[in-house]
Amino acid sequence: MEMGFADHIPMYFFPPEERDCSIAMGEEELPSYAERVRELQKRYHPFPVRFGIEADYTPGMEQELSNILGQYDFDYVLGSVHYLDGWGFDNSSHKGGYDKWALYELYEFYFSLLGRAAASGMFDTMAHPDLIKKFGFKPDGDIIPLYEEAVRTIAGAGVCVEINTAGFRVPAAEVYPNMEFLKLCCRYRVPVTLGSDAHKPDLVGYRFSDALSLLREAGYTEIVTFNRKNKNYIRI
Numbered sequence: 032m033e034m035g036f037a038d039h040i041p042m043y044f045f046p047p048e049e050r051d052c053s054i055a056m057g058e059e060e061l062p063s064y065a066e067r068v069r070e071l072q073k074r075y076h077p078f079p080v081r082f083g084i085e086a087d088y089t090p091g092m093e094q095e096l097s098n099i100l101g102q103y104d105f106d107y108v109l110g111s112v113h114y115l116d117g118w119g120f121d122n123s124s125h126k127g128g129y130d131k132w133a134l135y136e137l138y139e140f141y142f143s144l145l146g147r148a149a150a151s152g153m154f155d156t157m158a159h160p161d162l163i164k165k166f167g168f169k170p171d172g173d174i175i176p177l178y179e180e181a182v183r184t185i186a187g188a189g190v191c192v193e194i195n196t197a198g199f200r201v202p203a204a205e206v207y208p209n210m211e212f213l214k215l216c217c218r219y220r221v222p223v224t225l226g227s228d229a230h231k232p233d234l235v236g237y238r239f240s241d242a243l244s245l246l247r248e249a250g251y252t253e254i255v256t257f258n259r260k261n262k263n264y265i266r267i
């Protein structure tokens with residue numbers, strides 16, 4: 032068993048007035064976050080405590096983000112898409128934004144960005160890869176080709192996907208990503224990591240046994256953890 036922390040990186044690429052400390056750490060907090068995880072690693076040694084971070088993919092800011100990530104020796108970096116042209120689509124206070132979109136086009140935009148993020152080479156794992164379903168808005172058309180395109184890109188980039196049990200706790204009421212997406216990941220041999228996106232101590236490991244059953248159902252026999260960017264495979 033092991034445990035990893037992956038707090039959300041500061042919102043460097045947003046104007047200061049739009050940075051929200053309830054969803055991401057403030058700029059001044061990153062060094063102390065790193066220090067606190069290091070302390071935990073020492074305190075609980077030899078139990079493995081991993082030092083991770085979650086970072087948003089912002090097109091056009093790849094170099095800047097790489098420079099920031101390069102300042103720390105993370106065990107792993109989770110890449111995520113929470114913003115589409117600056118719209119925080121998973122934030123319940125901006126839910127009205129869905130009305131402005133044809134859902135199929137919205138999904139197309141989201142999954143193309145997810146693929147670009149994976150191809151950027153900055154991330155080890157794509158976090159909650161179908162986050163766009165969070166509030167239960169789903170297009171009528173066949174979205175499997177959108178999944179498949181993204182999964183193929185993720186596989187080609189050698190990036191993992193995260194199975195994230197926070198999906199059980201939102202209106203979509205299913206794990207991120209769903210079974211169709213997971214099966215495609217398995218078919219394209221994309222390794223998976225396991226996360227609960229806990230935000231609170233009592234949610235650490237939330238419904239992991241359900242997530243593991245779903246992984247087995249999708250065809251997986253192992254999950255991945257990271258130690259200084261190296262993959263460890265754990266049988267499930």
Ligand SMILES: [Zn+2]
Nearest residue numbers: 085111158159
């Ligand atoms: Zn996230």
